[in-house]
Amino acid sequence: xxxxxxxxxxxxxxxxxxxxxxxxxxxxxxxxxxxxxxxxxxxxxxxxxxxxxxxxxxxxxxxxxxxxxxxxxxxxxxxxxxxxxxxxxxxxxxxxxxxxxxxxxxxxxxxxxxxxxxxxxxxxxxxxxxxxxxxxxxxxxxxxxxxxxxxxxxxxxxxxxxxxxxxxxxxxxxxxxxxxxxxxxxxxxxxxxxxxxxxxxxxxxxxxxxxxxxxxxxxxxxxxxxxxxxxxxxxxxxxxxxxxxxxxxxxxxxxxxxxxxxxxxxxxxxxxxxxxxxxxxxxxxxxxxxxxxxxxxxxxxxxxxxxxxxxxxxxxxxxxxxxxxxxxxxxxxxxxxxxxxxxxxxxxxxxxxxxxxxxxxxxxxxxxxxxxxxxxxxxxxxxxxxxxxxxxxxxxxxxxxxxxxxxxxxxxxxxxxxxxxxxxxxxxxxxxxxxxxxxxxxxxxxxxxxxxxxxxxxxxxxxxxxxxxxxxxxxxxxxxxxxxxxxxxxxxxxxxxxxxxxxxxxxxxxxxxxxxxxxxxxxxxxxxxxxxxxxxxxxxxxxxxxxxxxxxxxxxxxxxxxxxxxxxxxxxxxxxxxxxxxxxxxxxxxxxxxxxxxxxxxxxxxxxxxxxxxxxxxxxx
Amino acid sequence: xxxxxxxxxxxxxxxxxxxxxxxxxxxxxxxxxxxxxxxxxxxxxxxxxxxxxxxxxxxxxxxxxxxxxxxxxxxxxxxxxxxxxxxxxxxxxxxxxxxxxxxxxxxxxxxxxxxxxxxxxxxxxxxxxxxxxxxxxxxxxxxxxxxxxxxxxxxxxxxxxxxxxxxxxxxxxxxxxxxxxxxxxxxxxxxxxxxxxxxxxxxxxxxxxxxxxxxxxxxxxxxxxxxxxxxxxxx
Numbered sequence: 123x124x125x126x127x128x129x130x131x132x133x134x135x136x137x138x139x140x141x142x143x144x145x146x147x148x149x150x151x152x153x154x155x156x157x158x159x160x161x162x163x164x165x166x167x168x169x170x171x172x173x174x175x176x177x178x179x180x181x182x183x184x185x186x187x188x189x190x191x192x193x194x195x196x197x198x199x200x201x202x203x204x205x206x207x208x209x210x211x212x213x214x215x216x217x218x219x220x221x222x223x224x225x226x227x228x229x230x231x232x233x234x235x236x237x238x239x240x241x242x243x244x245x246x247x248x249x250x251x252x253x254x255x256x257x258x259x260x261x262x263x264x265x266x267x268x269x270x271x272x273x274x275x276x277x278x279x280x281x282x283x284x285x286x287x288x289x290x291x292x293x294x295x296x297x298x299x300x301x302x303x304x305x306x307x308x309x310x311x312x313x314x315x316x317x318x319x320x321x322x323x324x325x326x327x328x329x330x331x332x333x334x335x336x337x338x339x340x341x342x343x344x345x346x347x348x349x350x351x352x353x354x355x356x357x358x359x360x361x362x363x364x365x366x367x368x369x370x371x372x373x374x375x376x377x378x379x380x381x382x383x384x385x386x387x388x389x390x391x392x393x394x395x396x397x398x399x400x401x402x403x404x405x406x407x408x409x410x411x412x413x414x415x416x417x418x419x420x421x422x423x424x425x426x427x428x429x430x431x432x433x434x435x436x437x438x439x440x441x442x443x444x445x446x447x448x449x450x451x452x453x454x455x456x457x458x459x460x461x462x463x464x465x466x467x468x469x470x471x472x473x474x475x476x477x478x479x480x481x482x483x484x485x486x487x488x489x490x491x492x493x494x495x496x497x498x499x500x501x502x503x504x505x506x507x508x509x510x511x512x513x514x515x516x517x518x519x520x521x522x523x524x525x526x527x528x529x530x531x532x533x534x535x536x537x538x539x540x541x542x543x544x545x546x547x548x549x550x551x552x553x554x555x556x557x558x559x560x561x562x563x564x565x566x567x568x569x570x571x572x573x574x575x576x577x578x579x580x581x582x583x584x585x586x587x588x589x590x591x592x593x594x595x596x597x598x599x600x601x602x603x604x605x606x607x608x609x610x611x612x613x614x615x616x617x618x619x620x621x622x623x624x625x626x627x628x629x630x631x632x633x634x635x636x637x638x639x640x641x642x643x644x645x646x647x648x649x650x651x652x653x654x655x656x657x658x659x660x661x662x663x664x665x666x667x668x669x670x671x672x673x674x675x676x677x678x679x680x681x682x683x684x685x686x687x688x689x690x691x692x693x694x695x696x697x698x699x700x701x702x703x704x705x706x707x708x709x710x711x712x713x714x715x716x717x718x719x720x721x722x723x724x725x726x727x728x729x730x731x732x733x734x735x736x737x738x739x740x741x742x743x
Numbered sequence: 744x745x746x747x748x749x750x751x752x753x754x755x756x757x758x759x760x761x762x763x764x765x766x767x768x769x770x771x772x773x774x775x776x777x778x779x780x781x782x783x784x785x786x787x788x789x790x791x792x793x794x795x796x797x798x799x800x801x802x803x804x805x806x807x808x809x810x811x812x813x814x815x816x817x818x819x820x821x822x823x824x825x826x827x828x829x830x831x832x833x834x835x836x837x838x839x840x841x842x843x844x845x846x847x848x849x850x851x852x853x854x855x856x857x858x859x860x861x862x863x864x865x866x867x868x869x870x871x872x873x874x875x876x877x878x879x880x881x882x883x884x885x886x887x888x889x890x891x892x893x894x895x896x897x898x899x900x901x902x903x904x905x906x907x908x909x910x911x912x913x914x915x916x917x918x919x920x921x922x923x924x925x926x927x928x929x930x931x932x933x934x935x936x937x938x939x940x941x942x943x944x945x946x947x948x949x950x951x952x953x954x955x956x957x958x959x960x961x962x963x964x965x966x967x968x969x970x971x972x973x974x975x976x977x978x
């Protein structure tokens with residue numbers, strides 16, 4: 123066992139206390155490591171040893187978790203960590219100037235920690251604030267609509283010793299948790315629909331559920347035609363039904379608030395403005411399937427909402443709508459804990475989310491068994507999206523038929539769309555399913571839209587000829603993300619960025635996703651450099667097909683979508699960058715760099731291949 | 744439900760017991776489904792994906808997918824083997840697999856799989872050429888993760904068979920790799936006789952002092968293609 127001496131480390135008593143606070147339970151590993159990260163600003167080898175012995179696992183198991191999540195670090199971080207969102211929307215909205223301002227003011231480059239240990243500056247993928255990009259996380263808080271000037275001002279204030287809360291939330295001490303959340307990020311609700319963002323009565327769904335037997339609750343959800351709002355669109359009633367009908371000692375309700383798909387931020391708004399409705403939906407699901415415990419898995423990027431959500435939970439317990447004997451019903455006990463994530467898109471996959479809740483690296487689980495039969499800790503678990511639970515609460519209040527009547531034949535009710543990118547009115551739009559994309563673009567003021575990424579990078583990139591397609595599961599399916607790109611944008615830059623996102627976020631469990639996505643990205647880089655030939659288009663398609671066919675979970679099954687949908691809808695972009703080889707030698711083959719190593723070893727220049735043969739050059743270096 | 748049932752692999756009728764995976768049933772019937780991360784006696788991982796088959800039209804990993812009555816499985820077809828070859832090529836390109844200088848050559852399952860899947864033409868993928876430190880700290884065992892294919896056999900064998908936990912995965916995505924439970928292998932309870940040291944399919948875990956004790960030409964896959972033992976069971 124390694125126990126490096128670390129003079130800066132306080133005694134292990136603090137770490138043991140953290141472990142004890144979480145019952146020395148290895149299933150709470152992520153909470154333990156997040157607490158240590160916060161206190162020590164890194165997970166040192168000594169800390170890993172201490173945690174391993176306290177919770178009774180191997181040191182390598184702790185390291186497996188510590189090294190998986192982007193927000194846990196194995197090197198010391200600064201007292202303040204600034205994470206700049208480097209999503210493509212942020213890049214197109216002036217990220218460079220913001221980066222330059224922070225770098226200049228803090229005296230460090232992105233990826234570095236200042237020598238005095240004051241600051242770390244990093245990039246992080248989409249933090250769910252595309253409607254107010256460029257945005258950044260500063261420790262657990264968020265800063266939005268950054269400019270060179272505001273970034274400079276923030277950096278200066280932080281350098282002067284003011285806390286992130288003082289800098290980002292004026293009067294933070296006098297505000298409620300909800301007010302603090304609202305002060306950091308705008309909701310940008312552009313269109314409130316009938317189901318979620320319009321006026322919502324308190325506890326109405328819960329009271330309706332109280333009057334129903336569990337099976338009858340599931341019937342109401344079945345009648346509504348509700349489908350999962352996270353993107354996959356699985357019929358919600360089937361999940362509830364399967365979990366309810368699997369014999370088990372315990373069952374769990376898990377709310378997926380790991381809204382990681384780039385360009386999606388509607389759950390952020392629901393959690394801010396309709397948190398009660400989400401918890402109400404979870405509580406109704408608990409009654410329907412017979413669960414006493416629930417978890418809301420909140421992505422680490424939304425840590426700024428944590429106090430607010432805890433306050434809502436506490437208020438619900440105080441009101442008797444959460445905890446023991448809900449609404450006075452002796453057979454209805456249910457409580458919710460919040461599991462904070464730590465920077466891993468893959469945890470939005472339900473199996474990976476369960477792994478993460480169990481204190482493991484966020485790796486998807488082998489299916490079957492499915493979570494509804496064997497989920498969290500091996501018990502039947504219903505995993506639904508934030509929006510899905512909120513819908514369920516409303517459906518119980520207004521009835522299945524009410525919801526069913528909205529939308530299309532296979533997509534019922536309303537959907538929250540997160541619109542961002544090149545449009546005048548980015549934000550959240552609640553609309554019934556079935557509207558043409560063109561209508562949403564008109565609402566958002568996206569007159570110059572040339573390409574729209576519907577459903578985020580794992581969705582479809584469409585061009586103008588597809589703007590009359592309908593936003594529904596039958597046609598253009600989406601978990602909500604609608605990212606608008608004007609004619610000024612470079613399609614391949616977008617594709618390249620999304621591939622780098624998937625490379626960064628692949629868990630690495632299976633070969634095709636771990637390795638294939640790296641190759642896919644390299645191939646797109648080749649196009650961008652103008653080094654591709656006709657064979658490379660076929661190569662992109664073949665490689666994509668293998669990744670899709672053999673990947674273990676949805677990440678790899680959709681990660682080639684930016685390539686495939688851009689090839690399909692923007693073939694000219696590729697054609698324009700493809701040129702046939704003149705001499706039969708692949709353009710990517712550079713004879714100079716290929717022989718460079720040998721040239722150095724031999725200390726001799728190639729008479730044939732060296733264009734500078736006649737020039738003097740010191741080859742010993 | 745304990746009654747056995749039947750399903751078909753490439754049109755051949757196969758019998759399976761409830762709970763058996765497609766691969767388990769295939770193995771028993773003498774039908775070989777190529778695999779790298781799977782190993783007899785260890786938990787199924789479903790990570791390498793080389794065992795991908797089409798079952799009822801869906802692509803699934805045969806090592807983890809339960810067999811079902813009446814299932815139609817497509818296994819040994821040009822389309823399936825082409826995809827498998829892609830995966831094997833990916834593994835070759837992800838690490839540094841230099842067969843001519845590797846002790847494992849001839850006993851290596853990655854190399855043998857490449858031969859079986861006819862990986863004979865030059866490949867289209869780029870080389871990632873990792874540069875990972877070799878761990879030769881242990882008196883009996885050398886660990887060269889440049890040759891690792893992340894199959895995780897050593898991890899499962901150490902945990903489940905040896906009851907130790909010498910190995911584990913660290914990192915994420917392309918940076919995910921096998922690491923040891925300590926500063927290096929010498930600082931773990933690894934032993935030469937551990938089952939974990941016997942199951943590596945490639946030349947990543949090597950036992951010291953055994954270099955080329957079996958001559959080339961008399962090695963495991965010099966006698967037949969990988970999978971021929973299983974295919975020999977076929978009646």
